[in-house]
Amino acid sequence: MFFHWLEKNPFYFALMISVVISFAGLLEIVPNFAQAARPLSTEKPKTVLELAGKNLYVKDNCIACHSQMIRPFKSETDRYGKYSLSGEYAYDRPFLWGSKRTGPDLHRVGNYRTTDWHENHMRDPKAMVPGSIMPAYKHMFTNVADIESAYAEAVTVKNAFFTPYGPEFKRTRAAWEAHRPKVIADAKKIADDMKDEDVKKAVANGEVPEIVAMIAYLNSLK
Amino acid sequence: MNALTIKALGFAAILIIATIYVVMSMDIDLTDRVNAITMGGAIAIAVITAGVSVKYINQMKTDTATGDLMDDNWDGIGERTNELPSGWAYTFLAVFFWSMWYGLIGYPVDQYSQIGEYNEEVLEHKATYEKKYENASPEVLTSMGKSLYFVQCAPCHGNTGDGLSGKAQDLTKRMSKAQILDVIKNGSNQLKYPMGMMPPGMASGQDAEDIATYIAGGLKGEAPASYAACTSCHGADSKGNAGMSPDLTGYDNTLVSHTLQNGKKGIIGAMPSFKTMITPIQEKALAAYIQSIAQ
Known part of the structure; x- marks a missing residue:
C-alpha cells in the first residue's frame, strides 16, 4: 500500500530517496569524523x-588574513613546519582554520x-x-x-x-x-x-x- | 569510401588539428608524461568519435531486423525473439563477477592517502636534493643561503642582516660590547658546544671592560692581558678551537649550526630553535650567506 502511494507522490518519493542515501552517507562519514576529531594525546586545552x-x-x-592550517605539501611544511592534524583542533571552539592567506599561516x-x-x-x-x-x-x-x-x-x-x-x-x-x-x-x-x-x-x-x-x-x- | 566517411575523416582531422594548435599556443610541455597522455587521449577521442559515428550511420542505412516478432506488443511496438548477442552477454557476466569481486574484496582500501603522497614527495626531494648539493660550490651555497635567509631569517634579522636597529642580532657584526659583558658576567651554555658551560664571572671590572672592547672592536691590535682567560677555551686565534667552542671572530659554520639547532636567549631577546625547519646542507648555506654579508 505504502509503495503505491509513494510511487504516485514524486515529492515524498524524492524525500525518501534522500533519506536512504543520507543514511548510507552517515554510516560512512560519522565514525571516521568522530575518530579523526579526537584530540591528540599531546594536546592540552588552552590556559x-x-x-x-x-x-x-x-x-x-585576524582570521581575515591569517590561516591556521598547514597543508601536507612540501612547499608549506618547508616554511611553516609540520602539516596540521585534525586532532590538534579538538579543543578549539571555534576552530580558526581560516581560508585566506593575505598574511602567513600562524598554526x-x-x-x-x-x-x-x-x-x-x-x-x-x-x-x-x-x-x-x-x-x-x-x-x-x-x-x-x-x-x-x-x-x-x-x-x-x-x-x-x-x-x-x-x-x-x-x-x-x-x-x-x-x-x-x-x-x-x-x-x-x-x-x-x-x-x-x-x-x-x-x-x-x-x-x-x-x-x-x-x-x-x-x-x-x- | 563514401561521402560520409570522407566528411567524418575531415571532421576528425579538424579536431586533431585544433587540439594540436591549442597545445602549441599554450606552450604545454609534451615531454611531461601526464600532458602526453592527455594529448594522446584527446586525439584518440577525435578518431574514435568519427570512426564509430561512420560505422553506425552506415549500418543504419542498410540494416534490417531479423527473427520472429513476439506476440505481445505495447502500443504497436514489439520485440523480436532473438537470442542475446553473445558478446554482450559474456561482457555482462564478466562485469557482474568483476563488480562483485571489486566491491567485496578488491577495492583498494588505504591505497592512497594525502599524507602518504606528501611523504613520498618529501623523500624524493630529499634524495635528489642531497645528491645535487652534496659538494656544492661556495657560490651555490651562498645563493641558496640568501633565498633561505629571506624566508626564515629576514623577518627578525632584517633584509640586510642588521638586526633592525637592535631588535635582533646584527649579523653584519659579531657581538656588541654590551652582549659580551653580559656573557662574561652570566656565563653561557645555550649553544651546547662540546667544550660545555662557560662559567659566569671569568673576568670582572676593568678586565671585563677591556676584553669586551677588544672583541667588539673586531680583535684588532694588541690583546689585553686579561684576554688570556678567553683563549684557553676559544683558541689562541679566537676561532673556537676547531668547533669546540664559539668562534669570536665571525659566524663560522659551527656557530650558525649550533644557533639554529638550539636557539638562543640573550639581552636583545630570544631566538627560537630552527631544528625541524633547516637541514644540515641548508645550515651550511646560511652560514655561507651570513659570512658573505659580514663587514
Missing part, C-alpha cells in the same frame, strides 16, 4: 590567558617567533617586515584583556564538552578569584620577556593588557 588571546584573535578578526607560529618579536611587530609591523601591509595594533598595548570571560569560557567548555580542565575550574566567583593569580603569573612570564614598561607596570598591578594575552596565545600555537 585562561591563552583563551583570552584567542578571543582577541577572533575580535580583531605553528609559536615555534619560530618569540615574545619580543611579536611585541615589536604588533606595535609597528613595517619596522620588522618592510613590505608588510599588516596594520599596527597599538591599542593592544593599552586595552585590558577580558580574562574573566576567558575563565567563564573555560568552565563552560569543561561542563558542556568535557574539555579536560582541572577540578579547580568551577562556576563560582570564589573559584575564579582563586584562579586569577595563576593567570597573572602566566601574564608576568610573558611581560618579563617584553620591553614595554607600561605593560610590565600594568601586569604588576594585576591587569592583563591585550598584547600579553595575544602573545600568550600566539606562543601557544605550536
Whole structure:
C-alpha cells in the first residue's frame, strides 16, 4: 500500500530517496569524523590567558588574513613546519582554520617567533617586515584583556564538552578569584620577556593588557 | 569510401588539428608524461568519435531486423525473439563477477592517502636534493643561503642582516660590547658546544671592560692581558678551537649550526630553535650567506 502511494507522490518519493542515501552517507562519514576529531594525546586545552588571546584573535578578526592550517605539501611544511592534524583542533571552539592567506599561516607560529618579536611587530609591523601591509595594533598595548570571560569560557567548555580542565575550574566567583593569580603569573612570564614598561607596570598591578594575552596565545600555537 | 566517411575523416582531422594548435599556443610541455597522455587521449577521442559515428550511420542505412516478432506488443511496438548477442552477454557476466569481486574484496582500501603522497614527495626531494648539493660550490651555497635567509631569517634579522636597529642580532657584526659583558658576567651554555658551560664571572671590572672592547672592536691590535682567560677555551686565534667552542671572530659554520639547532636567549631577546625547519646542507648555506654579508 505504502509503495503505491509513494510511487504516485514524486515529492515524498524524492524525500525518501534522500533519506536512504543520507543514511548510507552517515554510516560512512560519522565514525571516521568522530575518530579523526579526537584530540591528540599531546594536546592540552588552552590556559585562561591563552583563551583570552584567542578571543582577541577572533575580535580583531585576524582570521581575515591569517590561516591556521598547514597543508601536507612540501612547499608549506618547508616554511611553516609540520602539516596540521585534525586532532590538534579538538579543543578549539571555534576552530580558526581560516581560508585566506593575505598574511602567513600562524598554526605553528609559536615555534619560530618569540615574545619580543611579536611585541615589536604588533606595535609597528613595517619596522620588522618592510613590505608588510599588516596594520599596527597599538591599542593592544593599552586595552585590558577580558580574562574573566576567558575563565567563564573555560568552565563552560569543561561542563558542556568535557574539555579536560582541572577540578579547580568551577562556576563560582570564589573559584575564579582563586584562579586569577595563576593567570597573572602566566601574564608576568610573558611581560618579563617584553620591553614595554607600561605593560610590565600594568601586569604588576594585576591587569592583563591585550598584547600579553595575544602573545600568550600566539606562543601557544605550536 | 563514401561521402560520409570522407566528411567524418575531415571532421576528425579538424579536431586533431585544433587540439594540436591549442597545445602549441599554450606552450604545454609534451615531454611531461601526464600532458602526453592527455594529448594522446584527446586525439584518440577525435578518431574514435568519427570512426564509430561512420560505422553506425552506415549500418543504419542498410540494416534490417531479423527473427520472429513476439506476440505481445505495447502500443504497436514489439520485440523480436532473438537470442542475446553473445558478446554482450559474456561482457555482462564478466562485469557482474568483476563488480562483485571489486566491491567485496578488491577495492583498494588505504591505497592512497594525502599524507602518504606528501611523504613520498618529501623523500624524493630529499634524495635528489642531497645528491645535487652534496659538494656544492661556495657560490651555490651562498645563493641558496640568501633565498633561505629571506624566508626564515629576514623577518627578525632584517633584509640586510642588521638586526633592525637592535631588535635582533646584527649579523653584519659579531657581538656588541654590551652582549659580551653580559656573557662574561652570566656565563653561557645555550649553544651546547662540546667544550660545555662557560662559567659566569671569568673576568670582572676593568678586565671585563677591556676584553669586551677588544672583541667588539673586531680583535684588532694588541690583546689585553686579561684576554688570556678567553683563549684557553676559544683558541689562541679566537676561532673556537676547531668547533669546540664559539668562534669570536665571525659566524663560522659551527656557530650558525649550533644557533639554529638550539636557539638562543640573550639581552636583545630570544631566538627560537630552527631544528625541524633547516637541514644540515641548508645550515651550511646560511652560514655561507651570513659570512658573505659580514663587514
